[in-house]
Amino acid sequence: MLLLLLLTLGQPTTAGTNDFVLAPGRAGSIELGITVDLLFSRVGRKNTRLLDLQLEGTFSPAIEVTVPGRSRALLAEIGEGFRISRLRVRDPRFKTAQGVGVGSTYAELRRAYKTQPPAHGEGDVHVPVPELQMSFCFGSEYYGRRSELPDLAKVTAVLLLPPPDVDAWKPLPHASQTPQL
Numbered sequence: 001m002l003l004l005l006l007l008t009l010g011q012p013t014t015a016g017t018n019d020f021v022l023a024p025g026r027a028g029s030i031e032l033g034i035t036v037d038l039l040f041s042r043v044g045r046k047n048t049r050l051l052d053l054q055l056e057g058t059f060s061p062a063i064e065v066t067v068p069g070r071s072r073a074l075l076a077e078i079g080e081g082f083r084i085s086r087l088r089v090r091d092p093r094f095k096t097a098q099g100v101g102v103g104s105t106y107a108e109l110r111r112a113y114k115t116q117p118p119a120h121g122e123g124d125v126h127v128p129v130p131e132l133q134m135s136f137c138f139g140s141e142y143y144g145r146r147s148e149l150p151d152l153a154k155v156t157a158v159l160l161l162p163p164p165d166v167d168a169w170k171p172l173p174h175a176s177q178t179p180q181l
Helices: 002-008 036-043 106-112
Strands: 048-052 061-067 070-079 083-089 119-121 124-129 134-137 157-160
Antiparallel strands (some): 083 157
């Protein structure tokens, strides 16, 4: 038993293998504010791919994460200090406590949470849910018609955002970084 434990220590865990929870600042085992190195140790480097999103025409590094059973499950944007500044979840297995995620409808989202009116940005229509620090994306087909977002429109991605009082490009404090006094 001890040998088995020692053999598994230091091995990468697979992101979301048993944990597909969407919570403020977290999708499974991936949290906003963690370093890229910690992301690699949690999901295994072989399950990642480095990308340049070219947001607003500038170099915008991100890491695409593959979760068993789903390629391109998560997209982790890299901010200052090589830390995860935003997460885009594309895997329908990730759900909030109320069961909302990719594949849910606009009506289901509104029934489960207090939402803000639909908005648009980065070529997508999204509906912010401040209590979750998330925006639920509905795709580009509704871009320019956000006031007409139908009840049956389906969530295509979930964007996890830092708290509004935190600079998205600065490291976020989390339990593993809190100094002990």
